Amino acid sequence: MGVLLLVGTRKGLFLIRGGANRSSWELEGPLLTGWSVFHAMQDPRDGNLYVAGNNFVYGGTVQRSSDLGQTWERSEGLGLPEETGLKLEEVWHVESGHESEPETLYLGATPGALFRSGDKGETWEPLMGLVQHETREQWQPGAGGMCCHSIQIDPEDPKQMYAAISAAGAFRTDDGGETWMPRNKNVAADFMPDPFPEVGQCVHKLLLHPEQRERLWQQNHCGVYRSDDRGDDWERLEGNGLPAGFGFPLALHPRDPDIAYVIPEEGAENRVTPNGRLGVYRTTDGGANWELLQNGLPQQAWAAVMREGFASDRNDPAGIYFGTQSGSVFASASEGDEWMEVARQLPPILSVEVGEWS
Amino acid sequence: MVVVRIPSLLADQAGGQGTFEVEAATVGEALRGLPVRDLVLDERGELRRLVNVYVDGEDARRGDGLETPLAGAQEIRVIAAVAGG
DSSP states (O other), X not given: OEEEEEEEETTEEEEEXXXXXXXXXXXXXXXXXXXXXEEEEEOTTTOOEEEEEEETTTEEEEXXXXXXXXXXXXXXXXXXXXXXXXXXXXXXXXEEOOTTOTTOEEEEEETTEEEEESSTTSBOEEOHHHHTOTTGGGOOOBTTBSOEXXXXXXXXXXXXXXXXXXXXXEEEESSTXXXXXXXXXXXOOTTSSSSSOSSOOOEEEXXXXXXXXXXXXXXXXXXXXXXXXXXXXXXXXXXXXXXXXOEEEEXXXXXXXXXXXXXXXXXXXXXXXXXXXXXXXXXXXXXXXXXXXXXXXXXXXXXXXXXXXXXXXXXXXXXXXXEOTTSOEEEESSTTSSOEEEEOSOSXXXXXXXXXXX | OEEEEOOXXXXXXXXXXXXXXXXXXXXXXXXXXXXXXXXXXXXXXXXXXXXXXXXXXXXXXXXXXXXXXXXXXXXXXXXXXXXXX
């Protein structure tokens, strides 16, 4: 088995196959030309590829491939019911369901919409408890629209899930998606009159640690946060080495819950890497301290990495990967200590995920 | 019988087929019979904003839209509006 990077770009999907020691890489693509691939992932349960693809004329689709991208099938009837007064705008993120529900997947979309499929992505039903949430009038769209971009499933309890929407905040369900509770305590919304509202936070990415189910991380418009109680409360973590709290992507170590990675930007008004330098920042102590990782990264770069553009594999040592809006993919086979550029001059990169090939 | 021609991106989504012969009384009925109907029409069954449809060279939006009758029509062309980046 080798590492397979799924790189979604504004102009199609690219696959990058890693050699056995993750030091050689082979580029394939573009696939699904004409489609803006907001997110592509491989379902670890059956190896299928799923793409959340958008076209400015033909709308949002989910595409599935059971042969590593050689052929694709499009889902049917994706949309929001008329009684919501909403229409589907764009699809943003596909997430595998719980291991015990092998046919189930979830899809996040604009405007603030979450869907579930019970047939491996052929058809999708909106989760109305979130789509028609009682706080919806207080939500507002971020620069990318009101996108539901983060969906996380509890590894032990399939009924417990998290969803995050910009700018509505983080939500948790304990009943399989029927009802959703805002989980934004102590998460700042500095752009609101009340900087700590119940909802309205601009969460940029939210991840649940795969082996410590109480621990969540989020990169927000207003800081980096960690929760140790399933989102009931959040602690702001920036400072101590982080040059800025603003940024989009987030990656976690596959085993150690104290290790996380961010790629900050100067701020909301200047969305490039700070000080003209592309750097990954790593904490190994739960966010108390951050160190700059830049061995092998360009020393002069005004780069930006989008919210889906950062991923880790499950090897030991863990591989860490990210793609830039300027079309470069960087890989580290050493948990971030050393980096190499494994592709360049791709179209603007929207997402990076890790799968496997054999 | 009317011939419907679709752009190459849509043909890719229809197994490579870019031309269809359909029996239909209106533009809407013809489009709903395509395997890419969900890409041409939105979830309400309305024509997507940047999709243009021409019936023998006449813009269907200048007619009755999806209700435009096809009596005697030879060809429907589905064309993406000039837009994007």
